[in-house]
Amino acid sequence: xxxxxxxxxxxxxxxxxxxxxxxxxxxxxxxxxxxxxxxxxxxxxxxxxxxxxxxxxxxxxxxxxxxxxxxxxxxxxxxxxxxxxxxxxxxxxxxxxxxxxxxxxxxxxxxxxxxxxxxxxxxxxxxxxxxxxxxxxxxxxxxxxxxxxxxxxxxxxxxxxxxxxxxxxxxxxxxxxxxxxxxxxxxxxxxxxxxxxxxxxxxxxxxxxxxxxxxxxxxxxxxxxxxxxxxxxxxxxxxxxxxxxxxxxxxxxxxxxxxxxxxxxxxxxxxxxxxxxxxxxxxxxxxxxxxxxxxxxxxxxxxxxxxxxxxxxxxxxx
Amino acid sequence: xxxxxxxxxxxxxxxxxxxxxxxxxxxxxxxxxxxxxxxxxxxxxxxxxxxxxxxxxxxxxxxxxxxxxxxxxxxxxxxxxxxxxxxxxxxxxxxxxxxxxxxxxxxxxxxxxxxxxxxxxxxxxxxxxxxxxxxxxxxxxxxxxxxxxxxxxxxxxxxxxxxxxxxxxxxxxxxxxxxxxxxxxxxxxxxxxxxxxxxxxxxxxxxxxxxxxxxxxxxxxxxxxxxxxxxxxxxxxxxxxxxxxxxxxxxxxxxxxxxxxxxxxxxxxxxxxxxxxxxxxxxxxxxxxxxxxxxxxxxxxxxxxxxxxxxxxxxxxxxxxxxxxxxxxxxxxxxxxxxxxxxxxxxxxxxxxxxxxxxxxxxxxxxxxxxxxxxxxxxxxxxxxxxxxxxxxxxxxxxxxxxxxxxxxxxxxxxxx
Numbered sequence: 080x081x082x083x084x085x086x087x088x089x090x091x092x093x094x095x096x097x098x099x100x101x102x103x104x105x106x107x108x109x110x111x112x113x114x115x116x117x118x119x120x121x122x123x124x125x126x127x128x129x130x131x132x133x134x135x136x137x138x139x140x141x142x143x144x145x146x147x148x149x150x151x152x153x154x155x156x157x158x159x160x161x162x163x164x165x166x167x168x169x170x171x172x173x174x175x176x177x178x179x180x181x182x183x184x185x186x187x188x189x190x191x192x193x194x195x196x197x198x199x200x201x202x203x204x205x206x207x208x209x210x211x212x213x214x215x216x217x218x219x220x221x222x223x224x225x226x227x228x229x230x231x232x233x234x235x236x237x238x239x240x241x242x243x244x245x246x247x248x249x250x251x252x253x254x255x256x257x258x259x260x261x262x263x264x265x266x267x268x269x270x271x272x273x274x275x276x277x278x279x280x281x282x283x284x285x286x287x288x289x290x291x292x293x294x295x296x297x298x299x300x301x302x303x304x305x306x307x308x309x310x311x312x313x314x315x316x317x318x319x320x321x322x323x324x325x326x327x328x329x330x331x332x333x334x335x336x337x338x339x340x341x342x343x344x345x346x347x348x349x350x351x352x353x354x355x356x357x358x359x360x361x362x363x364x365x366x367x368x369x370x371x372x373x374x375x376x377x378x379x380x381x382x383x384x385x386x387x388x389x390x391x392x393x394x395x396x397x
Numbered sequence: 398x399x400x401x402x403x404x405x406x407x408x409x410x411x412x413x414x415x416x417x418x419x420x421x422x423x424x425x426x427x428x429x430x431x432x433x434x435x436x437x438x439x440x441x442x443x444x445x446x447x448x449x450x451x452x453x454x455x456x457x458x459x460x461x462x463x464x465x466x467x468x469x470x471x472x473x474x475x476x477x478x479x480x481x482x483x484x485x486x487x488x489x490x491x492x493x494x495x496x497x498x499x500x501x502x503x504x505x506x507x508x509x510x511x512x513x514x515x516x517x518x519x520x521x522x523x524x525x526x527x528x529x530x531x532x533x534x535x536x537x538x539x540x541x542x543x544x545x546x547x548x549x550x551x552x553x554x555x556x557x558x559x560x561x562x563x564x565x566x567x568x569x570x571x572x573x574x575x576x577x578x579x580x581x582x583x584x585x586x587x588x589x590x591x592x593x594x595x596x597x598x599x600x601x602x603x604x605x606x607x608x609x610x611x612x613x614x615x616x617x618x619x620x621x622x623x624x625x626x627x628x629x630x631x632x633x634x635x636x637x638x639x640x641x642x643x644x645x646x647x648x649x650x651x652x653x654x655x656x657x658x659x660x661x662x663x664x665x666x667x668x669x670x671x672x673x674x675x676x677x678x679x680x681x682x683x684x685x686x687x688x689x690x691x692x693x694x695x696x697x698x699x700x701x702x703x704x705x706x707x708x709x710x711x712x713x714x715x716x717x718x719x720x721x722x723x724x725x726x727x728x729x730x731x732x733x734x735x736x737x738x739x740x741x742x743x744x745x746x747x748x749x750x751x752x753x754x755x756x757x758x759x760x761x762x763x764x765x766x767x768x769x770x771x772x773x774x775x776x777x778x779x780x781x782x783x784x785x786x787x788x789x790x791x792x793x794x795x796x797x798x799x800x801x802x803x804x805x806x807x808x809x810x811x812x813x814x
Contacts, residue, residue: 141779142492143471156812166795166805169786235638256582256640258793345582345640346793347786361468363782363813364492 129377136370144366153371169347170372173355176262180333180351183266184273185326191270192277192322193315197307199278200285210282213275221272225339228268229255258348261341265333265349268340273329277322284318285311320391324384331380352376420710426699427456427473428484429466433671438731445718451711456480474498479702481712485531487522487774490700494525500701502529505713511720514738516761518768519696531698532719533737535729536757538692539662539769540593540685543648543669548575548657549681557686560597560627567634570657578631579647579656582640584789586647588771590660591628591788597687598624601765604691608770611780611810617803625791625799631660632792640793651680660685662695662772666733666749675747682749684756692760695772696737776810783809 139149157170167175195213199206216224231237232255242250254260288311296306334353341349350358352372360369424446430439443453458466463486470483479498493499506512506529515523515533523531542557552573557563567577580586596604599620607615615621636656639647648668650656659665669680676682684690699719701712718724725736730745735753739761743754760766768774771788773781787806790796796805 142489143475143496166790166801233638235636253637256638258795342583342641346790346795347584348793348795358782362464363779364777365779365813 132370132373136367136374138367140366140370142364142366153367154375156368157371157375169350169358170352170355172348173350173352173372176349177331177351179262180266180269181327181330183263184269184330185323187266187270188274188277188326189319189322191274193281193312195274195278196281196285197311199282210279214279215275216272217276219272221333221335222339224268224272225336228264228271229340232264232267255341256345258345261344261349265337265340269330269333269336273326277326280318280322280325281315284315288314320387323387327380327384331376419707421708422450422711423452423454423708424482424711424715425454425456425480426482426484426715427458427466427470427480429458429463430484431457431459435732438728441727441731442715442718442724445721445724446714449714449718451714474702479704481704481708482532482699482701482715484534485698485700486772487695487698487768488777490522490531490698491525493700493702494530498703499525499528499530500703500709500712502532502701502713502716503527505529505716509717509720511738514740515720516737516739516757516766518694518761518766519737521768522696522774523698529701531700532716534697534699534719535725535732535734536692536694536696536737537662537664537734537772538694538753538757539589539772540596540688540691540693541661541663541665542681542683542685543651543659543661543665544681544683545651545654545657546677546679546681548573548654552657554657556681556683558689560594560687563686564630567631567657571634575654576636576650576656577634577658579650579659580632580635580639581642581644581647582635582789582792583643584785585771586644586661587792588785588788589662589769590631591624592693592769592771592775593660593685593688594628594631595621595624596691596693596767597685598627601691601767604693604767608775609768611776611814613807613811616810617807621803621806622799625802628788628791629799662769663733663735663749663753670733676749682752690756690759690763691765691767692756693767693769694757695769695774697734777813779813780810783813 134146135144136153137148137151138145139147139152159168199209203209232252234240234253234256239250239252255264292310292314293306296310301309332353334351334357337343337349337351337354343349343354353376356369356372356376358369359365359372428439430436446453456469458469463484466484467489470480470485473480474493474496485493490499511529511532512520512524516536519533519536523529523533548570552566552569552575554566554569557566570577580590592604592608595608599607599615603615603618603620606612607618607621644661644665645668647656647659648661648665649672651659652669652672652674663682666676666682669676674680699715701716704712720738722736722738722741725738725741726745729736730750733750735746735750735757739754739758741754743751746754757766770776770781770784775781776784784806787796787802787809790805791799791802796802
């Protein structure tokens, strides 16, 4: 469609060659010109500030940035703990929490999303109504999700209190107040919010699978389980990649969920590295330590995402 | 091009120079007093200045106990766009003063006699290098008990004078089936309570050495261990659901009579006032047992920035109005705190306010007025936050014994210095 219109427009000016070449050169350059501002902004405000943060992490900046390099002191302070340290340091807690939260959040969201999508794909009645119901939590901000779940999980207000009033007095669920379990409540709230969206992604993927392949498999005598295990799920591989990237970045930046849901948890036991970074940089005036933690976060993400992207994208030309 | 620039600069500075002739009658004020009572209190100042013909340019940055406001201030100062004044806390004032961006109000201070009327301990934060850089607005003190009188009468309790009395009182409440101690399990609330516990356990001299001078000997002493043990005792009297609770919800538990007592700074009185309760008949305010005669304080200050000449007159007017006796009285009656100068008449204050004013005066004269470590007046923010971490981890059981707590405290403070 686009090509057709372009050709028609070009024809009347065919005689005026220099103008046409000017115009075509302009047209060649246009995408670059349009992209240039956003490219420049990205270079400065993303990559420029990454470098600035790295630089700050090697200084002794406190309240204000200072520019005298003082070596890797900030990193040494972060990594002074060992696995045997008792009580665990805040940085250790943050990292372990990131591991627990990241793994469970991504894994449960993918599993639940896929499961729901497969169920919804069974040509059931009322799908048009069910889909938005699952999808809707994604429209809420993390703050709203956090506050709602905070009330729901609070033993004195929400679930436990209600069940006690209904007569089930032995029911006990105080994870949100428990330093060892509070991080799992963050997983619960996070999964509730994101799994519907992941379901929608998988559903789109399922709808894109050629029905002929399914029929062929059924004729060959494949059971439903085999059908999904051997054919459908492998075909959904690109969706897994997109879903993984969406979930991974949500997991890493879920600072606000922790704050709204637990305000850091008992004794800071629900901190994620992002909470650690904010606390140290802005509340404790330890800008160098905060920057160092931000750099480590970036390195970790890079170490996970880059090989994954590489392995997935390399196979494309095949 | 260069010439054009030069001409432009010359013109610009010429204009700025011309403007000097006429003062800007405007006060630009950054603060985080946005909630009802606080905004009403600040309005008093706004009206005072309006009477003198100064316009008020409000820069409110709500939220997070001033964290957001401080981030905004950092950005404004970094851009060279200084406000006339900003609400600030303790060591922040000194940080900015050390960075050389604060103004000098010494002339006004001498004229108004601030150095005589403002408590000496506060002057540590409002005077930098011999120059007045900030005007204190109020003094809060944190070593208070807030008690529901109806519950107190029901269990037949009397004012606890020692820590053991206090434990006995809490036991009575427990036996009567009310929650003895209302506590919000957030690190600053736990640490605020611990300030009082340390003062009560070790006495004024110990508190000063440990929490204002950060003397390592005292920090790892047996008295400090005993303080942690006492804190552990208190924690056994809270309800199981305390973790993460906001301070005003804990106050509400006392107001409603669900709980007997809360250990909190005098901003809690604002909640009682808002619920239309009167001191003496509905609620009681006592000093934390064993701390009578000492005051652990924090204070809101208006930091005065190094503004251009034409804005200095407005700044002086603001500072003078802030520390005027009439404003100090009117503001602090609304806010629940006590005046930042000791010569303000206490006629308009309620019973708790009167006690607060008398205590502050006595503590100032007796040298028992100490900065609260939990509230950032005992040591710089890095140390104060390290302290809050340790106390909170102890309360929530990540740190299991008082021996370990003391070791952790020493290490954390050493680390943060």
